[in-house]
Structures are given as structure tokens and as C-alpha cells.
Amino acid sequence: MNTTSNLALTLPKRRNALLVTALLSALSTMSAQAQEIIPPQSDTVIVTGTRSIKRTVSDSEAPVDILTSKDLQSTGSGELATVLSRLLPSLNFPRPAVADGTSASRPAQLRGLSPDQTLVLVNGKRWHTSAVVNVNGTAGRGSSPADLNTIPISSIDKIEVLRDGAAAQYGSDAIAGVINIILKKGAEGGAVQVGGGQYSKRDGTQASLSANFGTALGEKGWARFTAEQRNQNETNRAGADFRNPLEPLYGRVNQVQGDPKLQQTNLGVNASLALATDIELYGFANYSRRSTDAAATWRTAYSTGTTLRTPLYPNGFLPNEAGTNTDVSVVGGVKGRTDGWRWDASVNYGSSEFSLDINNTVNLSLGATSPTKFYAGKLKNTQTLANFDAAREIEFAGLANPLTLALGAEYRRDQYEIGAGEANSYFGSGAQGFSGFQPSNAGSFSRHSTAIYANVEAELNKQLSASLALRHENYSDFGSVTSGKLSGRFAFTKEFALRAAASNGFRAPSLAQQNYTISTTNLITINGSSQLVDTGTFGVATAAAKALGAVPLQAEKSRNYSLGAVLQPSKNATLSIDAYQIDIDNRILYSGNLVLPAALQSVLAQQGVLVGAARYFTNALDTKTRGVDVVGSYQIPLSGTDKLGFTVAYNHNDTTVKNVAANPAILTQNNLLLIDRQTINRATEATPKDKFSIAADYAFANWNIHGLATRYGSFVSPQNSVALDQTYSANTVLDLAASVKLGKWTISAGVDNLTDKYPDQVTSAGNLNSGGTLPYSTFSPYGFNGRYYYAKAAYTW
Template identity: 40%
Template sequence: MKRSTISIAIASIVSLPAISYAQDNEAEVQSSEPERIQVIGSRLSVRTATEGSAPVDIISAEDLVAAGFTETAKALQYAVPSFNFPSSSITDGSDAVRPASLRGLSPDHTLVLVNGKRRHSSSLVHLNGTTGRGSSNADLNAIPISAIKRIEVLRDGASAQYGSDAIAGVINIVLKDNAQGGDLNISAGQTYEGDGEQVKLHGSFGVNLNDRGAIVFSGEYHDKGRTNRAGLDPRQQYPLVDGELDPREDTFDRKSHHVGDAEFENIGLFFNADYQVGTGELYAFGGFSERTTKSGAFYRRALDARNVLEVYPDGFLPILAPDTNDISIASGYRFDLGDWFADASIVYGESEFNYRLENSLNASFGAASPREFDAGTLLHDELNVSFEVSRLIEFYNYSDLSVALGVSYRENGYQIKAGEPASYEDGGFDNRAAGSQGFTGFRPDSEISESRDNTGLYVELENQLTEKFQWAAALRYEDYSDFGNNTSWKVSGRYAITDELAVRATANTGFRAPGVQQLYFTNISTLFVNRDGELVPEQSGTFNNLSAVARELEVGALQPEESQSFSAGVVWNGYNGLSLTIDAYQIEIDDRIILSSSLIPSDSPAVADALAVAGADNARFFINAVDTTTRGLDIVLAKEYDLAEYGSLRAQAAYGYNETDIDAINLPQILDGLEDKLFNGVEQTRMTRSVPQNSGTLSFTHDYEKLQTHLAFSYFGDYILENNAGTQTTFGGKWIADLSFRYQATDSVAVRLGAQNLFDTYPDKQLPENQFNGIFQYPNTNAPFGFNGGYYYAEVSYRF
């Protein structure tokens, strides 16, 4: 193979023919020249997904929008069964940046790339009862669908290739790169219930740069209304009047809570550019998104001690209204360096999460309390600098050995900025609760500004040793400024038994360095407690591993999670466009990081002594405490049919199964016997069964003249949640149907009409004892497909 051909392959991580969710129509529309193929999981191979040694799903831009989904993460959830994006409500910041994950593992076990370069994660830490509690993840919804050419999902451990966070796999988002033309789209819709109204305007266009490159601009404006499936609140709302119920009880709107999707307004702009300079190519891409989300907390009744009647005579619903901002910029140069092909790049990303409260109150200020608060800001930034070279070297029996070498430097910073004083101070009014209702602001003693850096060295080898056997290996060494070094490796192979049938397998070790969010996040509240008639300040909250509390409890510095993974699969490339892949895997992870439950003095004498020395009343913290094993199976089947005068049909089916078991819970000696306290049944069930073990999709896309019909059935299997009393609830599996019709009215204009959740399916209702007086009828933290019911929409597209 000529070096120039390899250069083109290495320079872009692009699409595949239709084999596992994939089709390459986009490339054909945008360019008349053939495009060399490369898949994540190998920096060097020019192969299709079924020819590789690891399972890769390819989702084209057309497939992402076929069912009318307006959010990138949700579209991906319905395209890839092993990808989880559950809905949540009344979970503080997680209502704005929801957790997403692969293979039932933690959200921070999945690495997200854009054009093959690492993307930063969110500054938000999931603190409440969602899947992935205690983790942070990249916000996929910060990347507009209109900017995406395709998404590649590597369902295999890849820490040795791409570094930390790739234990479960890698999601690579490939941006549009067309040198001319573009699109403009407007869509609108609402739920069958009449809420959740959405309007979205998005599009992109490419500009030819003097026939030496191109730049593509993409953007979106998205306005979404809230949904609300709260039950009616039957409780007494007002203080008694002369011993009798207040007459306003009869007229009070008892749908006082907001249990459903948050409302938001989002603006996003992205660009992707390349330009030939000499024998090399300059490239750059990036963008920003700005989102304001509004979601409810628990309703404060008029008679609640947290309310002040002079301010809210009928009670109030605190609204968490965070501003979420993401920016990213990447630039680099690809060029020939003697016999090597080189790629030098620098990438910077930043996530800002500003906690704001509306319709709130600091009851300790009495009637003088503000109603809106700035409760503080979380900031995470990441800088990546890398240089890699690759080439082919003559090898055994005249075959070529692909070699890639690289060095990378990464720096992560984390900041917590205190909120305005009124969001956390005690105003002293009537011994009322201090701090803004809905979310108490970050205090000055929670402020922090820390960073860490690491350097990585890696080598990848790949070789087609014989006509039937291909192998690959990778080795990576990383040195971190805060916990030391780690070495991981990966080997893989593929053997073609016949032209149609092949087997493949991989074995690898991996690691995930503790996130700077887990290392440095702290949120300490000072509570004034009555001790023998005297108000005494006591500290409680989340303490980081630098704190005196962590030191006294001998929690120790956080260490990386380490994994050992194995997978084996069968690949069948049949006749007439048929393909089938079956892959089984096992992932063992040691020292998983969890966010503990709160410890209080009564838990044990040793805990009481440690808290007293640290001056804390109660504490929770991040700790390496759990060993797990995850086993699973992925099956993908695709077929294309030529129906002659009746058009063409693409049929795709996929099934994913995963099961996680807890092997051990490891705690410091001082915490012996507190396993059920720090990592109780609620948290164990959340880690192992809060996402479906079985999931699948079956979709059909029929093209006939100017009409395209898309019909998809998605299955979300049963899942289990546990309450604090130890009662487990199993929510049954459900099928969700999506149907859309797209009509190409002219060469430029198309109209799409469709319905998501066509048959208005809801999850099972919670047990009565878990419904909080009938208000939380549906599970509000881990519903796989949400609890909004059906949604219908219309879209008009213009191509130019």
C-alpha cells in the first residue's frame, strides 16, 4: 500500500458501508471521490467494521435523525442497544446534564472523541439517585446533531490505545466535512399529553477554501418545554385557621410538583476545517454550546418550616435553573516526516456549570430573603497536546507491519466558585433553615482550584500476517502527577475461516484515573444545631480526599480503577448485503470509585472520634471500594433488499445483554463493618440492576420513489430499584415503536412527519410506598425511555 494512501486513511476517522447500523450515503452525497475507511480501535487499518478485530457500530447522520430525535445522546440511545441514557427528574444538576454510559458500566468508563481527539467531560458530578452516582461524563448534547457526519461506537476496552476512561469503550463523533452545500431544518412537536413542546432550528453549510480545503459551519437553536407527570399532592397545604382547615385547601392546584423532563433553551455553534499547506494539511474544529435548564425541586408547602408565608403565602416550587456552557477548540497539522506520517495536535475544552435558583427562598432571612440566587459555579478544563507518527514496515513473508508511535500530554483543572452569600448564609430568622431552597450554595470554604497533569507514551502494531490471519497489539504507559504511573496493553486477532465466516478476539488491561471532579469536589454546609440551649455550628456534606475528614477516616488518596477485559466474537458476511456479528465479553474492574453514603457519629466509636477531630457532624466522600465483573453479549444483524419496482429496504436488528456482579467491597480498617452503611443495598442495586440487562432494536427503512418510511421497535428490558427500607421494585421490560414518513417534495425540500413512542407506552408505576403520597407515580431517576408517553412532530428540511 502506498504511503499516500495510508496518510489519507490515518488523517480521517470516517464511515463504513452498511454493516452494523451503518450506511455511507452521506459520503456519496457530499463527495464524488471515494473515501478511504478507518475505524476507531485501530489508527492504521483500512478496513470495514466486520473486517476488524473489535466490534464497532457506525451510525450515519441520516440514521440519527430518522426517528426525529432532537438530542444527540437520545438519538444514540435508540441506535445502539448497549448505550444507556436514562431519564431523571428532581435530581439537581443531573436534570440538566444526564448520565450516559456503555455496557451497563459507569458513565466515566466511556471515552468520547471528536474527530478522533479526546473531548472534555462535564464539570458536574452526579450526586443524587441516578445511574452513575458519583461520576461525571461528557455532555453529548452539547454537540449539535446538525454538525455530525456519523458516530462510531467501539464496544471494546481501549485504554491502551486512547488512554484513561476507555474501559467500556469509545464513542467517536465525526463532524461534517463537505466542501460545498448545506442544509437548513426546522422541526416542532409535542407529547400526546400536550406538553413538552419543542421547536428546533438547525443546519450547516460548507465553504470551499480555494480548492485546498473546506470549512463547515453548523448550528442549532433548540427550545423545549417541560413535561410533567406528577400525581396530585393530597397533603394539607396551609396552617390551620382556628383549628380548622384553611378554605384555600379546596382551590389549591394540587399538581404542585414538577416530575418530568426539564425545560431548556440551547444554542450551539460548531465548525470543522482543513486546508492543504505544502504536502501536509492544517485542520481545526470546535465550538460552543450555551444551555439554560429549568427543573423543579420538592414543593415547599405553605405550612412548611422552610417557607416564609409573607413571601410565598401559597408555598413555592424552587426552580433549579443552571447555565451550562461548553467550549472546545482543536487544531493540528498532518504531514509527511520522511517515511513516516505525522500528526501534531492541541485540544482545549472547558465545561462551566453555574447553579442558579429561581422562585426560591433562604428562610433564615425571613421576609427579606431574595427569591433568586447564584449558588456557585463548577469549572472543568482540559488541555491535550499530542504528537504521533505511523508508517508501514516490511515484515514477515513480505507482509507489512503497521506501526504507530505517540506521546501525549494532558492537564486537567477543576474549580469550585462560591455562591453569593445569601445562598448559604444563616440570617438568624426564627431558627429557620439556612441556604437557598432547592440547592444550598457553595460556601467559601468549599472553594477550590486544583489541577493535575499526565504524560502518555504508546505504541500500536498491526499486521495481516497471512491472507486469513490479522493481529494487532498496543502498549501504553501513562504517568500522573497525583498518583503515579500505569501501564496497559491490548492484543487482538481475527481469523477468516472462509470468505464469509471469521472469528475475532481481544484481551486487554485498562485503567481509569480518578476524575478531577472526584478528587476535588466538595460541598460543605454549616448547620447551626441547638446544643444545650446554644446554637453550635457543625459541618456536613461532601468532603474531598484532601480534607481532614478523609484523613481521619483513613480513606486515603484515590487510586485508578484497573480492568481486565476479554472478548470473543463471530463475524458472518453473507450474500446480498447480509452481515451478522456476535460478540461476548467480560470486564473485571478493581477498585471502582464510589460516592459513599453519609457517615454519622452513631455509626461507630471510631467514626465518632474521627468526625470529632475533623470538626464534622457527618461526611460522605469518594473512595476506591468496589470490585465488579460485567459479562455481556452483543448481536448485530443487517440486511439490504432490492425490491425492484417497489424500491429498496434496509433491515437492521441488534441485541445487547449485560450483567454486573459485585465481587468485593473493600474498606479501610477503621470502617470495618460499615459496608452496608457506606455502600448499602440501594447503591448496590443501582450499580448492578438500575439499567436494563436486555435491550434491542429492530428497524426497517423503506425507500420508494420520493417517499421514505422508517419504522423501528426498541426494547428496554426490566430493571430494578431499591428503596431505603430494602424493598426492591422490578419494572418490566417495554417495547417502544417509532414511525416516520419523509417525502422529498422537490430536489431541495423534504418534509418529515412522525411519532416517537407511537403507542404511548409508559413504564410500570412505582409501589405505593415509593410514590411519596402518590406524587412520584413513575420512577424518576432511572427510567430507560422516560415517562412522557407518545410524542408527535413535523420537520421541514431544505438542502442546497
Template identity: 40%
Template sequence: MKQGFAPQKTLVALSIASLFAGAAQAQETGDTASASATPGNAATVVVTGTRVANRTALDTASPVDIISAETLKTTGSTELNQALSVALPSLNFPRPSLTDGTDTIRPATLRGMAPDQSLVLVNSKRRHASSLVNLNGSIGRGSAAVDLNTIPSAMVKTIEVLRDGAAAQYGSDAISGVVNVRLRTDRSGGEGTVVYGLHKTEYDLLNDVAPAGATWTAPNSRKRTDGQTTTVSAWKGLPWGESGYVTLAAEYKNQEHTERAGYDMRQLYPKIGTAYDPRELTINRFDAWYGEPEVKQSTLFVNAGNNLSGDVKIYGWASYQNRDARSAGYFRTPQDVRNIPSIYPNGFLPIIAPTVDDYSAAGGVTWTLGAWDMDASIVYGKNKMDYEIQNTLNRSIGASSKTVFDAGGFGYDQTVLNLTGVRKVDMPSLASPLNVAVGIEARREGYQLNAGEPDSYRYGGEVLANGTPAAPGAQVFPGFRPANETDAHRNAVGAFVDLEANVTDQLLLSAAVRGEHYSDFGSNLSGKLSARFDFSKTFALRGALQNGFRAPSLQQQNFTSTSTNFINGVPFEITTFKPTDPVAVALGAQPLKAEKSKNVSIGAVMRFDPLTVTVDAYRIDVTDRIVLSENLTSAAVRNYIVSRGFTGVGGGRFFINGVDTKTEGVDIVANYPLNLGSSGRFDFTLAGNFNRTKVEKVPTTAQLAALNPAPVLFDRLNVLTMEKGQPKNKITASVNWKLAQWGLTARATRYGEVLSPGTTQAFDFELGAKTLVDLEGRVALTPKINLALGVDNLFDQYSETLPPSLNTTSNTPFANYTPFGTGGRYIYARANYSF
């Protein structure tokens, strides 16, 4: 993308705003009607980004999208992350494969930032993160983010997405924005839903040539019907006394895996003399699982609240989810040195099978204390992930090796206590009362890592025919060792003040400041200034200036794993080190500190009955981003480690501060509802995000810089992933139509260009822009029974197929940077019964 992109886009955006402003003056005397479309409903009161009661989505000083439960339904997926990525151009949800645990817990990104730079709330309370650290080469490498898919869509009333930094208001992580899931509060009624879908698709193949003299040939394309998914969910509202509610939700999901592998043209068996083994012509050469994992998932959720007496109200919620997943690694051929033919004569596809258990519980009370509206709460959450490795072996043990291993796992827990007070103070000099919000928060976090069984990681003593020691540990995912075990905790306390008022009838100002202290890295102070000026009822400008932060996660500070590699017959331990480990310190690592950000945004809000348009330009500068270093295993590194007194250490990697980035972009959203009477009601939405990130600094250490050759801590592949690994732009156009019992949703989403980067420029691969079309039709058979048929990715779009030079095993025909995944066309049916 050209330099100067963001200033040009900002100028264009504000020029558009100025053109609309002239029209706005001409329409000033007219009544303004609220728009209803995706994202959001302009007349809906929001609670995210403001603590002023009864402020609507188009009256805020920062952009807030509101995604309704009905909008979430109009996609074939019941995953919240996937549904949000369809509804919001600024949110991306790539679906990588062959990335170990990331296949099971996939992170989403907002405004092109890292997954852990967006804060997730449930009912305005901080949600706990997943225990998984994304370690492999995909978007979000090095992050530990919240798994939104632990919340069943049946429990969601609305989702509010604040597209602006908010660390001064909510604390750590809110660099790029805030996602606030608001739960149902029904005391009556209910709904049961069954969704069934499958992928029916065809994709192209770019095949390598067969070995000399081989007679097997490859097809040019492959047809698949797979990924059959059944989701059964229900919610029910129950009364609790005269005014209280208890809303229950349950969901069960059963998803089969998808296969998007290429045709394996390699010689798979040893030759018999000079001839190829006859089995070469009968073995299934589509031998990989590249695609969606198998998932069996059960979720329960309850949300409750009641008036106790007078102005005292209690509230709370609890959830539990169990997720059993199965995804694959790379196929090991029959003659692979990591295989034992007596166990797997036809080779083997190792399976990574995590079990994820996720819990949460919250309780709170609100009351009035003089002029103050008080709120006190405690929220607990925990996420555990345990690995079983199936259909594999420990090559170093030999023919007696087990084929299923307990590889250990990890867990993360979080307890948050909040006390806030909000009041209005009459200020005669102001056009409105001054809204004052103050609060304190205390948080305790824990991270645990548990070892697997000894056979999952140990070296069993086997030596290969060439004299080289066999690879130790369970193939594809060696277990965690006792030396890796961790049980770490930290505490954080913070306090904030938030002020907001209309200085004049036209000028809204708000200011927030927040101070926090963490027991592991120190203190932080964040501030935010926001303003909005309404030139008329139909045109307003808004903007914000703020600094923010993201605390290093316990996962980043404490994750560690070790595997044994033999180099010239000598065993070396290759480790992901804690930043405080003596070996990492010798290489220049330091205790992690907070990422720091500066956010600037300016936007326009235009309302011309019934059209609404918002344009928001932003810039986010982040310093000292935390990243996972490259694998430091060169001879120079090993020799240096030995010189520092460490033996048997072959190198490794560690988390480190030091990447500075600049992200610039523009969000544009236009909604137009049109009621044509006997022809029905139409809701049109056109929305787009244009985004650019530039890496301006990468980390270095004096110790590594002095080596010859000096290893690179953060190489071009990871730099380009940050800069070009997500779409340059994403544009969505949709229309919802309703007439009597009939309904229709049509949506087109254009994903801009993406780069799948390589270790050198020769291995870079450009992914061109693609447009996906989704279509859903609905009918209400009775007032209580509704049916829907739909197709996501109607025209079966895929990103470009990787050439054989980038897919040498044929296991991965598509890049993991594909922003819309590799599922292809998805056909589904949905039945709803209201009661």
C-alpha cells in the same frame, strides 16, 4: 438474573456462530456485498479501534458500529445521546428527574458500565468532560462524563462506536468502549432543518387516600400536552482555496418542561379550627415538575482543513454552546416548616436554573516524514456550570429573605497535545505490511469551584416555633461556601505503540501497549492483544484480551460542598469531603487511585450476501471502582469525629476506591438490505444487548468498621443500582424503506426488566419489560425540500406507576431508573431544505 447467565449466553452466541460457519463454507466462492443498515455500513472505512488505513467496519478485530447522520435524523430528538440510545442497544440514556444538575447534563452508559468508563472522541481526539459530578440517586452517581449533547447533530457526519475496551490505544476512560464523533468536512452545499415536537400523552395515577374528613378526590389518570420543543439548525460547506473546506453549523433549541407529577393528596394548609381550609379544594394539586426540564440552548460549530503544500495539511475545529435550563425540586407545601407563608402563602416549587457554557478549540497538522505519516495536534475544552436558584428562600433569614440566589458553580478544562506517527513496514514473512503506530500525549486538566453569594448558604438566626433553628441556605440547593472553593490542576503524559498485520491471509493480529504517568496518583501500563481469523469470505472469528484503567477525575478528587443541619438544636456541618480532607482521612479515606480493568471478548462475523450478522460476547472485570460513599451522619460517626479533635462536623460523604465488579454480556447485530425494485428498498436491522453486572466487593475502612454500630460505606441501594439499575437486555428491530421520493422508518425497542432499588427489600420496585414503537414517514416535495412526520413511543408506554408508599409526596410517580424516561408519546414534524 440467574447465575451462569453470561457463560450460557456466550455458549448460545458461539453455537449460532458455528451454525452460520457451516453455511459460510458452502457460500465461500460467492462475492460478498456490504450491508447497509443501522448500526452502520459494512463497507464504510473506520478510524476507531484501528490505525490501519482503509479498514472497513466488518473487517476489524473488534466490533465497531457506524451511525450515519441520516440514521440520527430518524428520531424526534435532536440530542445525540438520545439518538444514539435508539440506534444502539448497548448504549442506554436514562432521563432522571428531580436530580439537581443531572436534569440538565444527563449521562449515557455503554454496556451497562458507568458513564465515565466510556471515552468520547471528536475526530479521534479526546473530548473534555463536563464539570458536573452526578451526586443524586440515579444511574451514574459519582461520575463526571462527557456531555455529547454539546455537539449539534447538524455537524455530525458519522459516529463510530467501538464496543470494546481500548485503554491501551486511547488512554484513560476507555474501559467499556469508545464513541468517536466524526465531523462534516463539506466544502459545498448545506442544509437547514426545523423540527417541532410535543408530548401528547396520558398516564395512570396510583393515588394515596385523602386525610380523614377531607373531600378532595384524585383522578385515576392525567392527560398532558406539553414539552413543546423547537429546534432550528443549519450547516453550510464553504471552499477554502482549491482543496480546503470550512464547514459551519449552528443550532438553536427551545424546550418547554414536562409535568408527570402525581396528584398531591396531602393536607396542604393548616386547619382553621377543626375544619379544612377552603383553599384545599381550589389549589392545583398537580404541584410538581417531575419530567423534562426547560432548556434554551444555542450552539455554534466550525470544522476546517486545507492542504498547505505538498503533503502538509492543517485542520481544526471550534465550538461554543450556551445552555440555560430550569428544573424543579420537591414542592414545599404552604405549612411546610421550610416555607414562610408571608412570601409563599400557597407553598412554593423551588427551581434549579443552571447556566452551562461549553467551549472547545482544536488545531493540528499532518505531514510526511520519510516513511512516517505524522500528526500533531492541540485540543482545548472547557465546561462551566453556574447555578441560580429561583422561586425559593432562605428560611433562616426570615421574611426578608431573597427569593433568587446565586449559588456558585464549577468548571473543568482540559488541554491535550498529541504527536503520532504511522508507517508500514514490509515484512516478507507476513501476508501484509506491518502497520506501526507510535505516539505521545501530554494532558493538563483543571477544576475550579466557586462560592455563591452569602445568603445562598448562611444561617440567618431564625428559630422555629418549636425552638428548633430554621434550615439555613437556599431551599433545595444551598450555595457553595468560600471554604468549598477549589482551584486544582494536574498533568498527565503517556506514550503508546500499536502494531497490526495480517500474519497470514486469514489471520489478523494486533497488539498495543500504553504507559501513562499522572502527577496526582502515579503511573499505569495497559496492553491489548486482538486477533481475527477469516475462515472464509463469509465467516470470521475475532477476539481480544486486554487490561485497562480509568484515572480518578479531578471532579471526584476535588468536589466539595457543605450544608448546615441542626440535630437536637445543635448545628452540624454535613460535607461532601475531598478524599484528602483531614476529616475524611480520619474516617478512612485515602487519595484516589486508578480503576483497573480486564477485558475479554470473543465474537463472530458472518456475511451472506446480503445478510450480515455479528455476535460478540464480552466480560469486563473492574477492580477498585471509584464510588461516592453513603451519607455518614449517624451518632456513632459524629462521636468518632469529635474524638479525633474535630468540632461542629456532623458527618458527610467522600469518594473512595474499593468496589469490584464483573460485567458479562453479548451483543448481536443483524443487517439485511433488500431491493425489490418497483416496491422500493428495505433495510432491516435486528440488534440486541444482553448484559449482567455483579458487585463482588464493596469498600470498607478499619476506622468505620470499629464503630458500633458500624456504618456501611456502600449500601444495598447503590449495589443494586450497579447490578440491576439498567435493563437486563435491550433489543431493537427496525426497517427503513425508500421508494422514489417516499421514505418510512419503523422501529420497535424492547427494554428488559429493571429494578428500582430501595434502602431495604421492602422498598424495591420491579419495572417490567416494555416495548416502544417509533414511526416516521418522509417525502421529498422537491429535490431540495423534504418533510417528515413522526411519532416516538407511538403507543404511549410508561413504566409501572410507583405506589403511594414509594411516592409519599406524589411528586415522583415513576422511578428514575426507567430506561426510556417519562415523556410518553412524542409527536414531531421536520422540514429540511438543502442548498
């Protein structure tokens, strides 16, 4: 396989070439008059993707983005994932609604891949993944990634985003890249901030209060504390219901489609204590509790014709899903230096628990005696990890600098729990909106894994550096995996360098993907019409899944290739262009919704499972993703202390299918497809292939003006019939903000989505928008709430 030629295919596209040419021309022109104003990010030392103690952004062998705490405060959002989607062109964060647990715990995607193919670290330590499985028809369907929004923005010093495969360095999940969140440290200083905002439709009111401060621990230590409270009211962009003139509430807005009502409390601490000259005890912890009220699908008064659905709600009803996310993480360790070795031993515990209550609803099987509130059960995901790292520099004759050797070992235990709801929540037809977890669904599942790894980095001469990483892991449930990575960088001059990397990696199937089981009511498209159907979601080891052809899940296998150029014509101007290709075999996806014929319904009924549709996880696809990232920055010298800086960023990615797994014989016999057209195209077409942004910051006196324009490319909402596909137009969203510093106070105000852009509305073809009541696509990369006004006030010391 000729990797270079394959990667080169991404660059000749006209729009990419024009963009690159324009950036190079602009940088070369501006560099002639450039003078250094501020320390550039290219000189920032990084810790992600390297074991070296002096690696910087500019000499990294793979692309790394640095986002400072100031960058994270540049928008009106208090959600970390939302902020990252504004700042990173390769990150996509839709805001799905009417999607059960996904409405409360929304996933983010890097490079258009599955959300759980991006590894999240905090202070370099693996962060646990969410208990919620995204089982509805949203972006990232079937994933259960880390919940970025449990980490308070006010606690973060900076974020390093490695845009490259890194399984050989960090293990499972690091296929698309790594997000390393680095917390604030030290005893000195602090800040208190209050903020609020509202959408132009006069809904979605938000309020936040946060504090971050440090204190000394004796003479040789410090602790830094964070407390944050966020409240948010719901937004609603649903349409009026004109489907049935006989309905009592005909013509009114009965549905809710938008952000849920939310209350979130975050508490955190980051601490360090010197035990001796070369030994340090450290630890950090985070607690997050988020309560959300999200709408399900409106239930009309009449089930058919003029037959009343339930006497408890003669006008119809809107079930409410009240979810509570409780997230806990504790990391403790000791690190130091001994005989030239830098070493670090740590223990890492993290858990994510999601419990659900269904309110304003009914169990139709209980008739007029049905309760209107139910406890539906809970999900819990737990990770416990012990790790030991050691690294040192070794002198070798002929090398420009000492070689860095790193070794490590790791033990990890994962546990996933499903807790049953109250009996009335699942009895018969179950609670409308979300039928509870049954005792047969409940259980506790666990596995463990061990890993050993090694990494070598060397500057072979003044121009050439190279790195080699190897990692071997053994999982108790599916066996062993070995990953490797080779990368290098060659500097032709101080201003121009090429870098390249090749690696293989993996992602272990999560325990949630292997074991998540529930029967509930879902909105499914059948023959072009959206219908509510009792649907069974089955773990691959269950008898029901096996009867439908399920087999045990295997690890996803990936191969990553990248080739990039780094230009720094002056201290104030940088440009990087990185092309990449990511091949993933045995990709884990949720199957399509299998609408079961009578014969298969009978087979499941004999097991006590009464459903009209079914689904389960499978290693279904082999895919190829090709793309290019372009990032450029320039600081323009002005008089005095005034500063003007620009950043441009562009991402193009395209995913294609190389192979589809053979359809199970039992499904073929019943004219069903495990992986249907919609499932395939959701993985390849539902994310914008292009995203371009340009940001400007102008600082003068004690003022700062920030502007960001982001163009989101078109995307497709795929269906099983090509006639029902809808392509959504590209759109440009403009954010503006201003801040002024008055002594120890900083006052900020801004507008996100200044021009009040909305995505195209869902067409009524085939009733896919539920008669106009759900007018917006859950795949919209910038949501569908419109213009947002906000203000903040911060006191620092």
C-alpha cells in the same frame, strides 16, 4: 483463568441461544436470493480502534458500530444522547428529574457501566468531560462524563462506536468502549432544517433550527460551519399532593417531574487548508450554551403540624434551579507525510462550565427578610492536551500485506474549579433546593500526565490478522499505569470469521471526584421514609472526609476479554455476535448517604461543618460484567430502485460484585456502612440487563418509511431494605417516521413512542414516591413523557 470458558457462560442462556438461532436461520434463507442493492456498511473503512488506513467494519478485530447522519435524523429528538440510546442496544440514557445538576446534564451508559467509563472522541481527538458531578440517586451516580448533548447533530457526518476496552490505544476512560464522532467536511453543499414537536399531554413543546454549510478557503482549503438553536418547554408527570389535608394546596399538582425547560445554542466549525503537497493544517471548534430551568422538591407550607415554614410562601413553594452550561472546545493541528510516515501534531483545549441560580426559594435562616433568588456558584472543568502521532507501513517477508507501526506521545493538563456562591445562598440552612458553594468549598485543583504509546497491526497471512498496543502513562497525583491490548481475527472463509481481544486498562479518578465539596439539602430515605436532610459532600482530601475514614482515590483497573463471530453470507446480509467480560477493580463510587449519629455530627461541627448526613468517593468495589452483543442487517432486493432493509440488535449484560472494600473503622464503630446495599445494587441492578431492537426502512420513489421497535428489559430501583426494592416491568417502545423528498426539500414527520408507553409507577411503600407526587423512577431507560409527535423540513444544496 480460562477466558474462553468464562465468556462462553453468557451464550447458553435460552433466550440468547434462541435469538442467535433465529437470526442465523433467517440470514441463511434470505442470502440464497440476495443481490447487492447498496454498498453495505461492512465495507466502510473505520478509523476508531485502529491505525491502519484500510480497516473496515467487517474485518475489524473488535465490534464497531457505524451510525450515519441519516441514522441520527431518524427520530424526533435533537439530543445526541437520546438518539444514540435509540440506535445502540448497548447504550442506556435515562432522563432523571428532580436531581439538581443531573437534570440539566444527563449521563449515558455503555454496557451498563459507569458513564465516565466510556471515552468520547471528536474527529479522533479526546473530548473533555462535564463539570457536573452526578451526586444524586440516579443512574451513573458519582460520575462526571462527557456531555454528548453539547455536540450538534447537524454537524455530524457519522459516528463510530467501538464496543471494546481501548485504554491501551486512547488512555483513561476507555473501559466500556469509545464513541468517536466524525464531523462533516468539505466546501460543497449544505442544509437548513427547521423542526418542532409536542408530547401527547400537550406539554414539552420543542422547536429547532439548524444550518450546516461549507465554503472554500482559497484554492486548497475548506471550512464547514454549523449553527443550531433548540428550545424546549418543560414536561410534568408529577402527581397530586394528598399527604396533608391541612395544606393550603392540598390535592393539587404542586411538584414538577419531567424534562426541564431548555434553551440551547450550538456553533461549530471544521476546517482544513493544504500548506503543501503532503502537509495539511486543520482545526475544529465547538461552542455550546444551554440554559435549563429544573424543579427541585416541593416545599410544603407547613414544616411540621401547622407550623408555617416561611411567611414568604404561605401556600408552599417549588424551588427552581436555573442552570447554565457553557461548553467550549478548540482543536488545531498539522498533519502530513514524510519519508513514508503519516504524522499528526495537535493541541486540544476543552472546557465545561456550569453555573447555578436558585429562584422562587428562601433561606429559612434569614426569616422574612430572606431574598427569593440566589446565585449558588459554579463548577468548571478544563482539559488541555498536546499530542503527536506517527504511523507507517513496513514491508516484512512472509506477511500478506505491509505491517502498520504507530507511535505517539501525549501531554495532558486537567483543571477543576469550584466557585463560591453569594453569602446568602449558603448562610445558615442555605437556599432551599440547593445550598450554595461556600468559600471553604471553593478552589482550583490541577494535575498533569504524560503518555507514550505504540501500536502494531499485521496481516500474518490471508486469513489471520493481529494487533498489539501498549501505552504507559504517568499522572502527577497518583503515579504510573501501563496498559496493553492484544487482538486478532481469523477468517475461516469469506463468509465466516472469529475475532478475539484481551486487554487491561484503567480510568483515572477525575479531579471532580477527588475534590467536589458542598453542603446542601437532599431527599434521603431513612427507615423507609423520604426526608429532607442537610447533607455534606466532601472531597477525599478534606478534614471532614478524613474524619469519616476517607483515603486518597486510586485509578480503576480493568481487564477486558471478548470473543466474537462475524458472518456475511452475502453482500446484503451480515451478522455479528460478540461475548465480552469486563473485570474492574477499585471501582470508584459515591458512598451511601451516611446518616450521622450525634457523636459524628459533633466531630464535624468542631470543624465548622453542620450536617446531618455525609458522603464521599471511594475505591469501593471490584465488579465483573459479562454480556453479549448481537447485530444483524439485511437488505431485501425489490423491483426498480425500491429498497427494504432490516436491522436487528440485542444486548445482554450482567454485572456482579466480586469484592467490597473493608468498611472504615470509624464508620463500623458508629454502625454505618460506607458502601450500603443500595449503592452496590445501583451499580448492578438499576440498568436493564436486556435490550432488543428491530428497525425497518422502506424506500420507494421519493419516499422513505422508518420503523423502530425497542424492547427494554426489566430493571430494579434498589433500596437499603429488600422489602422496599421495586422491579419495573419490561416494555416495548415503537417509533414510526416518514419522509418525502421534493426537489431540494425533504419533509419528515413521525411519532416517537407511538403506543404511549410509560414505565410502572413507583409504589407508595415507605413513601418512596413522596406521597405520589413523584410517580416515576429516574432509572427508566426511555423516560416517562409518553407519546411525542414531530415534523421537520430540510432544504439541501
